[in-house]
Amino acid sequence: MHFTFTQLEYIVAVDTHRHFVTAAERCHVTQPTLSMQIKKLEEQLGVVLFDRTRQPVVPTDAGRAIIAQARNILREVEKIEEIIQEVKSVLSGELRLGIIPTLAPYLLPRFVGTFTRAYPQVHLQVRELLTEDIVAQLRTDQLDAGLAVTPLQEPSILERPLFYEDLLLYVHPDHPLAQQPGIEAHEVPQEDLWLLAEGHCFRNQTLNLCGHTGAGAEMFSYESGSLETLRKMVDTEGGSTLLPELAALEVPERQRYRLKEITPRPVREVSLIYSRNFAKERLLTRLTEIIRQAVPADLLDEARGTVVRVR
Template sequence: MTITQLKYVLAVAEYQNFTVASEHCFVTQPTLSMQIQKLEEELETQIFNRKKKPIQLTEVGEKIIEQAKIIVDESNRINDIVDQQKGFIGGDFRLGIIPTIMPTLLPLFLKVFIKKYPKVNLKIEELTTEEIVKKLVDGHIDVAIAATPLENEAIKERVLYYEPFVGFVPKEHRLFKNDTLDVENLEIDDILLLEDGHCFKESILNLCSTFGNKNQHFQLHSGSFDTLIKLSKEGLGMTLLPYLQTLDVNTNDQVYLKEFKEPVPAREVSIIYHKSQLKIHLIETLKSVIDSVIRGVIAFNDVKIISPIQKRKGA
């Protein structure tokens, strides 16, 4: 039994196809099939039911896969230990960031990070929170930045900063005359929201439901804050923005920005990774860089964290 054979088995279990698995393992399909067959002969058991389409694991195969993941992870950990001992900061590092954070946070730290750690091959993906959690669990990304808490036992969360919500209120709106906003005066019917799939939308729904607003009928959903701002200026309603997004609002439109009374509703933004993650030294360097740049941008203390997790009725 070899680590390579176990990696091939894991690939077939994931893609449920020998040809696709071989492509991801960068070997020919006959080579991959032969190695898996050797492993099955050694174990005197069938890992896969090849008669099923797509290929499925046998009952014992499911147990073998669980153990194979542990063995492969532990073998990779040896390389991680050696890198840390040598003080080497480099190699592939896969990062996922949710769409409502990437455009504002990434420009703040990316240049600093790649200049400080030129040997790191940083691969960045824009992903929804649901996609991030799945890819972390499957091992397809190493770390992510998302709104938390996620209440997932498999995921470790380390807070980077707390980002307040800021209102964008057009002149025609009933709340424009107010110097500051009060969450109790929000009406969900006239708040323009991001489309489904964005956790910031769920945070807004949770914010409003927290203060007893039960009407959740929406007329407009959009995929970007820029669009929401333009629609708001057309008199179609107010919207809420994360604080970093307001730094890009042009000078003429800053008159529409309204801060909340304390405690300010805010989202918790964290660096997250799977509890068995190997590249802890790389995660530490990334967190350190972000901490250093964000400290001078956000400095709010009295905040009320709004969960990005969708609340169920009756909960």
């Protein structure tokens, strides 16, 4: 039995995108070329890999098992490339990184320039995605790693904790809590709390922290994935919202009195997450080091507070 790595790449691409034309575009070949190679592989194996009568195209039972093994084989090839780079003491290639929206504007500017200058031969490709999308793309090898809030407890996904952010309450100047130095967790207001849209892990942490029912300052139908937008809604419309520490550092000095520490001290754990079969170990280690150096040192202390559940 003979097959090529290219054929394996083609069947993985079709499984990932569930469309022959899109898979061909991503593999930089024509659709007839990709289809011909997959058909040839099916003839060599003596099984049909894809049910072409369905749209989007789906793998057969045999196809699912073979494609899973193809992904493992391609990961092992990546590990060989990693060994070669290690021998040559060179880091190069592509690193596809996902990052959640409540981290991206506050964390990316802190480390991305340092990383790209330190490793100019590495093409860092960053995508801003919700946690569920990052996990899904890690499993289908569309991403190499992700920056997300943990613990997630996802099968086959490993978590490497990076730092721990305080969760702070941000209030309007006329809010009843505005003059208090800090508050107890049970005092976090439910009736005027602005929340992120469904699907954001920080929304879940907010609800878990204060036992919120999900109803709050919803005077009109509005969904946001932006912490900055929620902060400005508090400024103009009143109420309060929770901010993680890196976002809170963006609050102007004259408004810092409106940030309230919460007791007992809640924190969110930020981690680098990746597939169990991740091949680019050296890249992961270097990225971990640079991110940890880029955040305030006190955020590295795991014991600084109690991690709030994401789910």
